[in-house]
Amino acid sequence: MPELPEVEAARRILEVHCVGREITLVDAAADERQGPMPTMHFGMTGYIAVRDPAGEMHIVAYENAPQGAGSWPPRFHKLLLHFGPHPDKPDGPASCEFAYCDARRFGRQAGLKLVDGDPASCEAMTKLGFDPLLDLPSLEQFAAALAAKAKGAARLKPLLLDQSFCAGVGNWVADEVLWQSRLHPEQLLSALQPQHIAALHTALRDVVQTAVAANADSSRFPDDWMFHIRWGKKAGSLAGHKIDHITVGSRTSCYVPALQKLIGG
Template identity: 40%
Template sequence: MPEIAEIARIVHFLRAHLVGKTVKNATAIEDANVFGKVGTTGPEVAKALKGRKVVSAGNQGKYFWIVLDKPPHLVMHFGMTGWVHIKGEQTAYTNYYKKMKPEEVNAWPPKFWKFHLQTEQPEVSVAFTDPRRFGRVRLVDCPGESIRKHSPLVENGPDPVVDSEIFTVDFLKKKMRARHVPIKALLLDQTTISGIGNWVGDEVLFQAKMHPEQYCDDFSDEQIETLHKAIRYVCQLAVDKLGDSDEFPKDWMFHVRWGKGSKDAVSHLPSGEKLAFLTVGGRTSCYAPAIQKKTGKVVSGVKEEPLESGEDDPKPKKAAKSKAKAAKADVKEQESEEESEEEKPRKRKKVVEEDEKPAKKGKTEAVKPKARANGSAAKAKPPVKAKSEPKAEPKVDDGRRRSGRFKKSDFFD
């Protein structure tokens, strides 16, 4: 999922190719998820863009925006698989385009587009795409210079790079002392710090040598200072490299943390320390137990899952089942990470997105033929009634799921 570095990359391209130009044409499809869930529509977005000059582009954590010469302005969020494409430019990475069919690479507008625009001369074409439809595109009606003082940006915490003067050691210390949650959960909370997702959070804790499930209010002042340095270091360097992982330091955990459930998984760091996963409340953390040791209280009942090497050749059936579970869990985990403070009150109950339904639909379709078969059998031979057979108690779903992890290639989506 795009995090702080990928958002900085997109804003870089928008500033280089779109800012300063006037939008000649804009088209948007109607999408009840991408537009509707944040109170707008595709036609309204197209209307807001057409004829307007793009004055600037900015970012805060996982959000980014374009300021027009007249309100409303566009504020966007990629969700899990959103991206912005510019015709003739490779805004994503080589891996992204390798997964596309030849005819899709040069197609315009690109596949899964939600809106696209064309500027006046010199002509530039830009499109927002999102296969999974967890991304959001909204209109914010306010002066351009006040955009961060309005929802949804105002509900989110400071960006460690953009807001370095706000994100200080004292700020972090106050936030950690005021909560009693695992440190990994605190880092992922966008209302506390903007832009940190799962891979950045794991990297930060690895660099700080902190156990991911230790309570955030159980670290010393010295450890908090170390954590602050690690956050600034990882985020700043990733942004400076525009999220290009080939440019990340070779000793970063990033390069080896993506293999859970994969036959080709790397089970240890280049230095030899083994990797493991922890799952608490449906959230997953990759860490190095020999380096990230417990120094205080941790969540009880945590189960450590060693990352097995591909040399162990896991059984195909179990591997397939593991991947299926990981895919479902990732959707829910990543969707949870994306919730801003304004969205949380409305999500008391888990809402199943249209994109998640195919998995359940497959299960339903498998049951129907069985029901028809039973019906036919009933006509041929009536079933024998049980005299005193007790009814089976329904299984209780405790709501906990194991989280999986995307492979490295998904990071570029």
């Protein structure tokens, strides 16, 4: 599924090609709900595509992106928006098109929803944790947030995947952050020391910022990132050590046992 870097890359596509243009035509799949503001939840299969005035298609690819994304309109499109000329650029391109696509049924299970008022105030948004790109807490605040979650057998990887704690971090970002900070996916929160929390905070910031700066293009990610070898539970090595795959909180986790060891037992 797309994670924060892929979603940010999609947002940038819309900002470059669509912001400021007048919507001249809306072609939406049938839906009973009413509301003035669309919100889009990509889930496992949702994505957006833009066809610019030259006919070039812009799409952010990710592991589960559906096939057929190269045609127009894309397969499983649920919403098509046609944009007129940009009012501040009268001599610029005449038009462009936007598509929201999702293989899920258009209805209660679909990722396209219409909300009244400020989208940030809708229930789903208010339940999200901090944004590690735009609103990363200070080290002190981050340490306090971890301490508040360090109850019983609470472990690190499930917390990173908890969207109410940290929004936009999914499986590959969490694995990369844990690799960069040399922390075990099953690490107990209660055993983390200040130096471990500092390493985790730095890795979270650096992984997200680096992936966003690369526009979510994995070919531009650093060569020493786990991202390049973590997929498919295949054998491999990092920094001269064997990688392994385990299940943590029902999610597959890739790590390097020799370098990512459990702390405090």
